[in-house]
Amino acid sequence: MSKRRRTCVAVIFGGRSVEHDVSIVTGHQIMGAFPADLYEVVPVYISRDGAWFTGDPLLDLDNFANKGLLRLEGVASCLLSPDTRHHGLIVNPLAGRFSKSDVKRIDVAFPALHGTHGEDGSLQGLLELADIPYVGYATLGSALTNDKTMTKMVLRQADVPVLDDFVFSRESWLNHPDQVLEEIQQRLAFPLFIKPATLGSSIGISRAESLPLLRAGIDIAANFDRRIMVEPAIADGIEINCSVIGFGGEYQASTLEQPLSWDDFLSYEDKYLRGDEGMKSAERIIPAPINDELTQRLQQLSLRAFQAVDGRGIARIDFLVRPEQGEIYLNEINTMPGSLALYLWREEGLSPSQLVQRLVDLAREAHAEKRRNMYDYQTNLVSVASQRGIKGSKGAKS
Ligand SMILES: Nc1ncnc2c1ncn2[C@@H]1O[C@H](COP(=O)(O)OP(=O)(O)O)[C@@H](O)[C@H]1O
Ligand SMILES: [Mg+2]
Known part of the structure; x- marks a missing residue:
């Protein structure tokens, strides 16, 4: 009896984000949930410094407790190709004389990354270029919701209730701190919450009851993002x-x-x-x-x-x-x-x-x-331009 081809799902986890470790756990929960008779799961691990790996040992969470992970037998470098002909991973991309590189086609990508470089639209952009179906929000929605203050702007338009906020740049904090503090106090009352606009897992977030704590909180948040948001703290919520x-x-x-x-x-x-x-x-x-x-x-x-x-x-x-x-x-x-x-x-x-x-x-x-959108629009522009020459370009017949 012929067996139906299994759907190949690449689960991508880890990543260059402060939420790297949480993502490893989420990735393994996702990988473990697919029924093996219907799905082939390809683990793709991105290290803290942004190196990409694949291979069966990455399916085992126990291997992540072990620092030698990336030297394990069966783990290879890989990259997700933006070239639509590959439709997947290039495994061992810099193959030398004794090894060869390979293309691993995938049907669907499943990003399991939290925070920067994963939940913020950047990985989604790469998957769009590659024309590979992927789980979750597309580029715009990912980038938007990764930013707490931009999200609020859009939600206000949609009549979803959100707290007021005041947003400023790290640059203005470093150059005119007193002016920033003045503006915050004109608009909002203590107690306040201070947050980097784009992080997660409560990193860089603090609560301030007073001016000295507000200063300290902004200094902390400014280590983590270029844009900083201050909003009222909800008491007894x-x-x-x-x-x-x-x-x-x-x-x-x-x-x-x-x-x-x-x-x-x-x-x-x-x-x-x-x-x-x-x-x-x-x-x-x-x-x-x-x-x-x-x-x-x-x-x-x-x-x-x-x-x-x-x-x-x-x-x-x-x-x-x-x-x-x-x-x-x-x-x-x-x-x-x-x-x-x-x-x-x-x-x-x-x-x-x-x-x-x-x-x-x-x-x-x-x-x-998305396939319903038209991407190829044929014109005779190039042949016309080539016959007439392009103004200003080398060798143009003007
Ligand atoms: N305005 C606020 N008032 C009261 N508590 C808040 C407020 N903002 C955040 N918190 C508390 O801080 C936690 C982390 O803030 P949040 O905006 O969810 O950041 P993260 O992206 O790190 O999860 C929240 O889960 C909540 O407990
Ligand atoms: Mg939260």
């Missing part, structure tokens, strides 16, 4: 997250979670878990303990926000909420949520295996949709 999947006309919002910060975590333990069956899944409460009306409102806003930023594939949409006051603010959109938000989709009856396959299908749909 809770965080609620919702994942969305979809493309084209069909979108679905997940069950909500309340992730717990360390302080919440302790109070949650005091309130609900002490003496009970233990601390098991106390990092988050699923479903979030809020009423149905607020749940639906947050799901609707998530769907609206997802579409406003040209969402495709998956995202986790994070809110700051004050349930009693009915205040909701969308905080950020993560286009490659940690662990793919698998735990939220499980609540919706979607197993990790079903979720990754659904995302691969959506990647193919998005790619097919």
Whole structure:
């Protein structure tokens, strides 16, 4: 009996980002979720300094605890070719006399990178050039949502509630700090949150109750980004997250979670878990303990926000909420949520295996949709130009 060819999915993880390690874990969760009879998974690991590798040993998370990883037998350098004829990886690209290079064609790419150089549109741009279907947001949506302040500008247009903010450049902070502090205080009141415009995992973020802390917080944020954002801190709020999947006309919002910060975590333990069956899944409460009306409102806003930023594939949409006051603010959109938000989709009856396959299908749909655009537009411009000569160019007949 002839066997159907397996779909070849390249899962790309690691990367030149402060979220490198988180991405290794997410990448392995994704790779482990594909059924082996239907999918061939090709692991692609990008090191901290931006070197690309592939090979079966990269499928084993245990090998990443081992510093000699990149010298392991079976791990080879590779690069993703932008040339549409390759449609995939060039393995061992600088082959010498004793080795040869190879092209590994892939059907779909699955970026599992968090943050810079992965979730920000740069990798997506390379995949567009290569004409390879890929999971997740395209170039524009990735770049946009990677920037917290640009995201807010677009969401305001779409009537999604977000906090006010004030944005300035590192250059203006270094050259005119007093003027920057003055402007912040004219627009916003303490307590404040200071964030690099584009990072993740809470890196470079701080909260300031006073002017000296504001200064210190900006100094920290300025180490991480060229653009810095300051916004009001929400006191006594809770965080609620919702994942969305979809493309084209069909979108679905997940069950909500309340992730717990360390302080919440302790109070949650005091309130609900002490003496009970233990601390098991106390990092988050699923479903979030809020009423149905607020749940639906947050799901609707998530769907609206997802579409406003040209969402495709998956995202986790994070809110700051004050349930009693009915205040909701969308905080950020993560286009490659940690662990793919698998735990939220499980609540919706979607197993990790079903979720990754659904995302691969959506990647193919998005790619097919793009095919409807025309890229080749034939004219006789070149032959006319060659007959007449081009003004100003060498040898032109003017
Ligand atoms: N304006 C705010 N008010 C209160 N808490 C905030 C605010 N902004 C961020 N936080 C807290 O800081 C955390 C990290 O901020 P966030 O914008 O989500 O950055 P990251 O991209 O690093 O996740 C949030 O999860 C939340 O706990
Ligand atoms: Mg966050």
